[in-house]
Amino acid sequence: MHELPVINSILSVVLKHAEANQVQKVVTIYLQVGAMSDLEDTWMQQYFDHLSKGGVAEGAKLVIERMPVVMRCNSCGHSFEINIKDGTKPVCPSCSGEKHSLVSGREYIIKNMEVL
Amino acid sequence: MCETCGCPEAKNPTFGHAHHHPGTATITVGEDVLSKNNLYAEKNRALISSRGIFSINIISSPGSGKTTLLEALGHHFGQDMTVIEGDVQTTRDAERIIRSGSRAYQIQTNGACHLDAHAVGHAMDDLDLTGCRLLVIENVGNLVCPAGYDLGEHEKMAILSLPEGDDKVLKYPALFSRIQGLIINKIDLRDYLDFDMEKAINECRSLNRQFDVFKLSAKTHEGVSKLTDYLEQRMDSLKAS
Numbered sequence: 001m002h003e004l005p006v007i008n009s010i011l012s013v014v015l016k017h018a019e020a021n022q023v024q025k026v027v028t029i030y031l032q033v034g035a036m037s038d039l040e041d042t043w044m045q046q047y048f049d050h051l052s053k054g055g056v057a058e059g060a061k062l063v064i065e066r067m068p069v070v071m072r073c074n075s076c077g078h079s080f081e082i083n084i085k086d087g088t089k090p091v092c093p094s095c096s097g098e099k100h101s102l103v104s105g106r107e108y109i110i111k112n113m114e115v116l
Numbered sequence: 117m118c119e120t121c122g123c124p125e126a127k128n129p130t131f132g133h134a135h136h137h138p139g140t141a142t143i144t145v146g147e148d149v150l151s152k153n154n155l156y157a158e159k160n161r162a163l164i165s166s167r168g169i170f171s172i173n174i175i176s177s178p179g180s181g182k183t184t185l186l187e188a189l190g191h192h193f194g195q196d197m198t199v200i201e202g203d204v205q206t207t208r209d210a211e212r213i214i215r216s217g218s219r220a221y222q223i224q225t226n227g228a229c230h231l232d233a234h235a236v237g238h239a240m241d242d243l244d245l246t247g248c249r250l251l252v253i254e255n256v257g258n259l260v261c262p263a264g265y266d267l268g269e270h271e272k273m274a275i276l277s278l279p280e281g282d283d284k285v286l287k288y289p290a291l292f293s294r295i296q297g298l299i300i301n302k303i304d305l306r307d308y309l310d311f312d313m314e315k316a317i318n319e320c321r322s323l324n325r326q327f328d329v330f331k332l333s334a335k336t337h338e339g340v341s342k343l344t345d346y347l348e349q350r351m352d353s354l355k356a357s
Contacts, residue, residue: 002260002261004228005228005261006149006264009153010149013147014145027140036293084293098325106150106290108148110146110147112143112145112146113142113145114140114142114143115142116139116141
């Protein structure tokens with residue numbers, strides 16, 4: 001169920017750009033989704049298929065690229081990727097600092113779309 | 117054939133590849149779909165900050181004691197506190213808060229599993245916030261979806277209650293990585309349950325280095341004063357700035 005509002009937002013952005021560019025059909029939508037997202041590719045596509053029925057985006061395929069979780073060290077400013085699933089404390093590889101700020105990993109970016 | 121879209125042109129069928137179908141054009145979009153929610157959230161935050169109101173967004177599972185805790189806070193803060201209640205159905209929670217002495221506004225999400233900044237903004241428009249110093253947004257009971265939506269609050273707090281088990285933190289990292297307060301509720305049951313509080317806190321520290329911990333029982337009010345002291349302090353520092 002939690003895919004629904006995100007997919008609705010994706011669809012409204014896609015339709016806005018399709019209308020502005022006088023598109024007849026949207027073929028493929030390229031998305032960048034942060035690794036902290038809980039949404040599954042299969043369900044995202046199924047919700048998209050349901051919501052896009054009857055419009056120019058009906059039948060469009062979602063191509064989802066998972067983006068890594070990137071932190072920036074509060075002490076030295078070094079940026080590094082972390083694996084949130086291994087459950088270990090993230091430590092800065094440059095200065096061993098333990099306080100960081102999230103740079104990316106929660107995004108749902110519509111990169112571009114292929115249209116007719 | 118391309119496994120992604122089924123077109124015959126692709127010679128190297130790897131998932132996520134970019135290729136061009138004959139006769140198609142590519143439109144660059146570059147928009148984050150949560151950006152609209154984030155705009156509403158910033159508007160909400162600016163409004164309440166300008167009025168000197170401190171705001172928290174409380175997220176937890178159903179039955180963890182959110183409303184019981186808010187009743188305890190209602191007895192302490194009275195009309196200084198306003199609660200925006202998010203529930204899928206019914207106005208029961210708002211009625212309970214009002215009986216405890218505070219003001220409450222119910223948002224019925226009609227099926228949606230979280231609140232968003234747009235709905236909270238409309239609730240703020242409808243509310244009389246005169247004299248309000250603390251705005252508490254009680255999110256829909258759910259550890260997954262509410263974590264992704266900034267509502268314009270100053271701090272997010274999660275409630276984890278002893279009957280839920282001490283293994284929930286790492287199961288829901290999206291929430292526990294972004295909270296400023298961890299409330300461990302129902303500590304009056306600690307002698308009957310195997311919940312290891314230090315384990316839960318340490319696991320939360322592995323995701324998040326900056327949060328305060330409040331061990332309390334909303335039912336017996338044990339430990340609630342530490343939370344009310346903290347909120348008073350945050351309300352005063354916001355007012356001073």
